[in-house]
Amino acid sequence: MSTPNNMPTIGKDALGREVKDLTKISWWGMNRKEINWYPTIDHDKCAGCGLCFVTCGRRVFDWDDKLSKPVVAQPYNCMVGCQTCANLCPTSAISFPDVSEMKKLVAKNNVVKKSFEKIAPLINCDKPLDDEETESNFNKS
Ligand code: SF4
Ligand code: SF4
Numbered sequence: 310m311s312t313p314n315n316m317p318t319i320g321k322d323a324l325g326r327e328v329k330d331l332t333k334i335s336w337w338g339m340n341r342k343e344i345n346w347y348p349t350i351d352h353d354k355c356a357g358c359g360l361c362f363v364t365c366g367r368r369v370f371d372w373d374d375k376l377s378k379p380v381v382a383q384p385y386n387c388m389v390g391c392q393t394c395a396n397l398c399p400t401s402a403i404s405f406p407d408v409s410e411m412k413k414l415v416a417k418n419n420v421v422k423k424s425f426e427k428i429a430p431l432i433n434c435d436k437p438l439d440d441e442e443t444e445s446n447f448n449k450s
């Protein structure tokens with residue numbers, strides 16, 4: 310995942326790369342720190358290959374020299390809904406909350422309606438679906 314450049318730098322990671330504070334970026338109007346979406350590493354399963362640490366552009370991970378394994382250093386820098394590191398991990402050592410929790414959050418926060426309002430000009434429609442329609446359509450998917 311790419312890192313927005315205009316956010317404040319809060320330090321450097323073990324490879325000397327800048328770490329930005331991405332927690333100020335709200336998620337569809339919600340405070341990022343109120344959304345418990347971030348990776349958890351099972352260090353018993355982790356092979357210490359470094360793939361998650363090197364590839365996450367949001368600097369969620371840092372490297373623990375004593376463990377010789379990554380740690381989750383900036384959990385709320387994680388992109389809500391992303392699971393790239395878990396998909397890439399060769400030993401399936403990374404887990405995320407159940408996706409159903411995300412879907413509940415999407416419904417509760419009217420995210421589908423908000424998204425539809427954004428794309429309405431593109432699809433030549435000036436009447437967004439109401440809450441009931443959007444939630445009902447979303448729950449069908
Ligand atoms: S990708 Fe998986 S095995 Fe490799 S360092 Fe990360 S958690 Fe460990
Ligand atoms: S899911 Fe993994 S790769 Fe994606 S932003 Fe979060 S920590 Fe980074």
